[in-house]
Amino acid sequence: MFENKELTDIAELGEFGLIKHLTDNFKIRHETSIKGIGDDAAVLNFGEKEVLISTDLLLEGIHFDLAYVPLMHLGYKAVQVNLSDIYAMNGIATQITVSIGLSSKFPLEAVEEIYKGIELACNKFNIDLIGGDTSASKQGLVISVTSIGYADKKDVTYRNGAEEGDLLCVSGDLGGAYLGLQILEREKLVYLENPNIQPDLEGKDYIIERQLKPEGRRDIVDLLAQMDIKPTSMIDVSDGLASEILHICEQSEKGCNLYEEKIPIDPVTYETARELGLDPTICALSGGEDYELLFTIKQSDYPKLKNDVDISVIGHITDKNSGCKMISKSNVVHTITAQGWTAFKG
Amino acid sequence: MFENKELTDIAELGEFGLIKHLTDNFKIRHETSIKGIGDDAAVLNFGEKEVLISTDLLLEGIHFDLAYVPLMHLGYKAVQVNLSDIYAMNGIATQITVSIGLSSKFPLEAVEEIYKGIELACNKFNIDLIGGDTSASKQGLVISVTSIGYADKKDVTYRNGAEEGDLLCVSGDLGGAYLGLQILEREKLVYLENPNIQPDLEGKDYIIERQLKPEGRRDIVDLLAQMDIKPTSMIDVSDGLASEILHICEQSEKGCNLYEEKIPIDPVTYETARELGLDPTICALSGGEDYELLFTIKQSDYPKLKNDVDISVIGHITDKNSGCKMISKSNVVHTITAQGWTAFKG
Numbered sequence: 001m002f003e004n005k006e007l008t009d010i011a012e013l014g015e016f017g018l019i020k021h022l023t024d025n026f027k028i029r030h031e032t033s034i035k036g037i038g039d040d041a042a043v044l045n046f047g048e049k050e051v052l053i054s055t056d057l058l059l060e061g062i063h064f065d066l067a068y069v070p071l072m073h074l075g076y077k078a079v080q081v082n083l084s085d086i087y088a089m090n091g092i093a094t095q096i097t098v099s100i101g102l103s104s105k106f107p108l109e110a111v112e113e114i115y116k117g118i119e120l121a122c123n124k125f126n127i128d129l130i131g132g133d134t135s136a137s138k139q140g141l142v143i144s145v146t147s148i149g150y151a152d153k154k155d156v157t158y159r160n161g162a163e164e165g166d167l168l169c170v171s172g173d174l175g176g177a178y179l180g181l182q183i184l185e186r187e188k189l190v191y192l193e194n195p196n197i198q199p200d201l202e203g204k205d206y207i208i209e210r211q212l213k214p215e216g217r218r219d220i221v222d223l224l225a226q227m228d229i230k231p232t233s234m235i236d237v238s239d240g241l242a243s244e245i246l247h248i249c250e251q252s253e254k255g256c257n258l259y260e261e262k263i264p265i266d267p268v269t270y271e272t273a274r275e276l277g278l279d280p281t282i283c284a285l286s287g288g289e290d291y292e293l294l295f296t297i298k299q300s301d302y303p304k305l306k307n308d309v310d311i312s313v314i315g316h317i318t319d320k321n322s323g324c325k326m327i328s329k330s331n332v333v334h335t336i337t338a339q340g341w342t343a344f345k346g
Numbered sequence: 347m348f349e350n351k352e353l354t355d356i357a358e359l360g361e362f363g364l365i366k367h368l369t370d371n372f373k374i375r376h377e378t379s380i381k382g383i384g385d386d387a388a389v390l391n392f393g394e395k396e397v398l399i400s401t402d403l404l405l406e407g408i409h410f411d412l413a414y415v416p417l418m419h420l421g422y423k424a425v426q427v428n429l430s431d432i433y434a435m436n437g438i439a440t441q442i443t444v445s446i447g448l449s450s451k452f453p454l455e456a457v458e459e460i461y462k463g464i465e466l467a468c469n470k471f472n473i474d475l476i477g478g479d480t481s482a483s484k485q486g487l488v489i490s491v492t493s494i495g496y497a498d499k500k501d502v503t504y505r506n507g508a509e510e511g512d513l514l515c516v517s518g519d520l521g522g523a524y525l526g527l528q529i530l531e532r533e534k535l536v537y538l539e540n541p542n543i544q545p546d547l548e549g550k551d552y553i554i555e556r557q558l559k560p561e562g563r564r565d566i567v568d569l570l571a572q573m574d575i576k577p578t579s580m581i582d583v584s585d586g587l588a589s590e591i592l593h594i595c596e597q598s599e600k601g602c603n604l605y606e607e608k609i610p611i612d613p614v615t616y617e618t619a620r621e622l623g624l625d626p627t628i629c630a631l632s633g634g635e636d637y638e639l640l641f642t643i644k645q646s647d648y649p650k651l652k653n654d655v656d657i658s659v660i661g662h663i664t665d666k667n668s669g670c671k672m673i674s675k676s677n678v679v680h681t682i683t684a685q686g687w688t689a690f691k692g
Contacts, residue, residue: 034396038597039505040434040582041400041495050380051397054387055477055492057445061484088386099403099490131401138407139485144445146401146492149387159385236386251384 007107018134021108022115026122026129030094032150033128042130044095049150052093054085060140067191068184071110073212075117078143081238083125084216084291086149088236090157092221093149095130096122100144101137114143125218155230157295162233162252166296168315169231169305171220173264174241175280178287179272180204180211186276206268214291220310221293227304231295242285243338244294246324252296255322258315258336261329285326285336353453364480367454368461372468372475376440378496379474388476390441395496398439400431406486413537414530417456419558421463424489427584429471430562430637432495434582436503438567439495441474446490447483460489471564501576503641508579508598512642514661515577515651517566519610520587521626524633525618526550526557532622552614560637566656567639573650577641588631589684590640592670598642601668604661604682607675631672631682 013021019037028036035043044051058064058078066074079096086093098118102111122129127147187199201208216236224231233252235244241263249256263284273280296317297305305311318325324336359367365383374382381389390397404410404424412420425442432439444464448457468475473493533545547554562582570577579598581590587609595602609630619626642663643651651657664671670682 034502035504040431040580041398041437041493043435043502044397044399045395045499046392046397047394049391051390051392051494052387053390053399053441053443053477053492053494055443055445055479055490057447057479057481057488057490059447059481059483059485059488062447062482085386089389091387095399097399097401097492099401101403101405101408101488131399133401133403135403135405136408137405137485139405142403142405142447142485142488144401144403144490146399146443147387148397148399153391156380156389158381234386 007109010102010106010108010111013108019132022111023129026119028128029126030128032094033130036128036130037132042095042097044148046150050153050156052086052089052091052149052151053146054082055144055146056082058143060142065188066141067188069212071113072117072120074143075114076121077212077214078145079118079121079127080214080216080291082145082147083127083218084236084238086147087216087218087221088234088293089151090155090221090224090231090234091149091151093125093127093147093218095128095148097131097146098129098143099133101135101142103137103140106141125216157231157234159233159235159248160251162248162254162296162317164254164317164319165299166232166317167299167302167313168245168256168258168294168296168317169311169313170237170241170264170292170294171217171311172290172292173266173269174237174290174292175265175273175284175287176207176210176269177214177289178283179269179276180207180209182276183208183272184211204268204272206266207272211289214289216291217293223308229297229301229304231297234293234295237290237292237294238288240286240288241294242336243288245336246338248294248296249324252317253320255318255320256315256324257318258326260326262312262314264312353455356448356452356454356457359454365478368457369475372465374474375472376474378440379476382474382476383478388441388443390494392496396499396502398432398435398437398495398497399492400428401490401492402428404489406488411534412487413534415558417459418463418466420489421460422467422559424491425464425467425473426560426562426637428491428493429473429564430582430584432493433562433564433567434580434639435495435497436501436567436570436577436580437495437497439471439473439493439564441476441494442468443477443492444475444489445479447481447485447488449483449486452487471562503577503580505579505581505594506597508594508600508642508663510600510663510665511645512578512663513645513648513659514591514602514604514640514642514663515657515659516583516587516610516638516640517563517657518636518638519612519615520583520636520638521611521619521629521633522553522556522615523560523635524629525615525622526553526555528622529554529618530557550614550618552612553618557635560635562637563639569654575643575647575650577643580639580641583636583638583640584634586632586634587640588682591682592684594640594642595670598663599666601664601666602661602670603664604672606672608658608660610658
C-alpha cells in the first residue's frame with residue numbers, strides 16, 4: 001500500500017504532534033461541543049436532552065485482520081460500529097472520542113489512512129471528533145471509540161420495552177456482512193497459498209461492502225421520527241439477529257415468534273451462502289456485524305411503516321412462557337438460541 | 347498469585363455472562379445515571395450542567411508491566427488516571443465506562459482482580475460504572491477507560507485561561523511516581539537475575555504507592571470550591587511538570603517563571619533520586635504520572651490558599667515573549683523544555 005512513498009516515523013512527531021497532525025482537519029459542527037481536543041477532557045452541553053454514551057474496543061486479530069481490511073475502511077467502520085449503538089437508543093450521535101494504540105510497524109501514513117476513514121464517517125454522519133488518546137503498542141493495532149449522542153427523554157428507546165402483541169421489525173437485510181467476511185477469508189487463504197492469484201471477488205461487491213463499510217442506520221431513526229413511531233424497544237444487530245432478539249425478549253421479559261420466511265436476505269447473500277454450503281437463515285441469525293436496527297412497534301403503528309421497503313416485519317412479541325421461537329419455512333417451530341458471540345471460544 | 351486455586355476459563359461465561367459477572371456488585375449512585383450497563387448505550391442526564399468526557403487507553407508493555415503491577419492496582423490506577431482529567435477541568439467525575447481486551451492467558455480470577463481495583467476506585471471516588479466492552483485480545487491486556495463528569499458552566503477550567511501575573515500552583519508533591527517506577531524496575535532486574543533474592547523496597551513505600559496507586563485530586567477541586575477560588579487555568583500532571591506548564595503557557599499564549607526551590611518534592615523522592623544518581627528536580631519536571639493538579643490563580647486569591655500545606659505556589663505567569671523559564675536554586679535561568687513524553691521514542 002505504501003511501497004513507493006517515503007514514510008514518516010511517528011516518533012518524529014511525538015504524541016501531541018501526532019494528535020494535532022491527525023485531527024487538524026476535523027471541524028467542530030455542534031453547538032453542544034463546547035470544547036473538543038486540546039484539554040484534559042472534552043466539554044459537552046446538552047441542556048435538557050438526555051446524553052447517550054457508548055464505547056467499543058477493536059483489536060487486531062480479533063475484530064479485524066489487516067490482511068484484507070484496508071486501514072481507511074477500518075477507521076470508518078470503527079466509528080460506524082459505535083454510532084450504531086447510539087442510533088439503537090433512538091438517539092442522534094453527535095461526538096466521538098478515538099484512542100489508538102499503534103505498534104512500530106505502522107508509519108504515519110498508515111495512521112493517516114485510519115483517520116481518513118474516521119473523517120469520512122464524521123463528515124457523512126455529522127459527528128464531531130472531540131478527544132482521544134494516542135499511544136505506542138507493543139503488539140498490534142488497538143482502536144477504542146466512545147460515541148456520545150442525545151435524545152429527548154421521551155424518545156430514548158431501551159431494550160426492555162417490548163410488549164405482548166408488538167411487531168418485531170428489522171431494517172435493511174441480514175447475513176451479508178458475515179458472508180462478506182467468509183469470502184474475504186477464503187480469498188486470503190488462496191492468496192497465502194499462491195500470491196500470484198488475483199482475488200476472485202466478482203459479483204460480491206455488496207456483501208464485501210457490508211463487511212468492510214457498514215453504516216449505522218441513522219436514517220431509520222430519522223424515518224421513524226418522521227413517521228411518528230416511537231419503537232417500544234430497539235437494539236442494533238452486531239452479534240446476529242438471534243442474539244439481539246434474545247436480548248430484547250430477556251430484558252422485556254417476553255417471548256416472540258420469528259418467521260423465517262420474513263427475514264430479509266439479499267440475493268447476493270443468499271447465493272453466496274448456498275455456494276459456500278451454508279444455510280442463509282443461519283447466517284442471518286448468527287452472522288452479526290450487519291448493524292441494522294431491530295425494534296418492536298405497537299400494532300397500531302403498523303400502517304405507518306407497512307409500505308417502507310427498508311423495514312421488514314419479521315415476527316411479533318408473545319408472553320414470556322411461550323419462549324423465543326422461530327417458525328421455519330416448512331412450519332417447524334425452533335427455539336432461538338444465541339450463537340452470535342464466539343470471540344472467547346475456540 | 348493464583349497458584350493454589352482452581353481457575354475458570356473465561357470462555358465458559360461468554361461476553362455477556364462475563365460483563366454481568368464482573369459488574370453485578372457495582373451500584374448506581376447518581377441520579378444523572380438514567381441507564382447503566384445492559385443496553386446499547388448508557389443514558390446520562392445533566393440538565394443544565396456541562397458534561398465532561400475524557401478517555402485513556404492503557405496497553406500492557408507500554409503503560410504497565412504485569413511483572414510488578416498487581417492487577418487490582420492496575421484496575422484502580424486505570425480509573426484514577428481518567429478521573430484526574432475530569433478534576434483537571436474543575437469538574438466532578440460521576441461515571442466511567444471500561445473496555446478490556448484479554449488474552450487467553452488471563453483466567454477469570456485475574457480479570458476479577460482488575461475489577462476489584464476498578465470497584466475500589468469507584469467506591470472511593472463515588473463513581474458509577476455505566477458501560478463498556480469486553481473482548482478477547484491476541485496482544486496482551488488492553489484497558490480503555492472513558493470518564494464522564496459535570497460542572498457548572500461558570501466553573502469549567504480550561505488550559506488556556508492563564509493571565510500575566512497569575513500565580514502558578516501545584517498540589518501535593520512531584521517526582522515520586524517516577525522514582526517509584528525506577529525502584530520497581532530495578533528490583534525486577536534483580537529478580538530476573540536471581541529469583542531467590544527478595545525485592546528490597548524498604549523505606550520506599552511512599553514512592554511505590556505513588557506509582558502503583560495514584561489518586562486523582564478531587565479533594566483539591568472541592569477545596570478550591572470551598573476557598574471560593576476558581577483557577578484561571580488547570581491541567582493534571584500526567585506527563586511531568588515541564589510538559590504541563592508548557593501546555594498551559596502555549597494555550598494561554600503566555601510565558602512563566604518557575605522557581606526550582608519551590609517545586610514540592612517529598613524527602614523519600616529526593617533521597618531515592620540521589621541514591622540512583624538522578625537530579626530530583628529533573629524527576630519532578632519530566633517524570634510524570636504524579637496526577638497532581640497544576641493550576642494558575644489570580645494574585646488576589648493568594649491569601650485564601652497561602653496557608654494550605656497541600657498546595658505550593660511555584661512561580662508566576664509572564665508575557666509570551668518572556669518565554670517559559672525556570673530559575674534554578676543557584677539563580678541560573680533555564681528555558682523549560684518538554685521531556686515528559688517518550689512513549690514513541692527509543
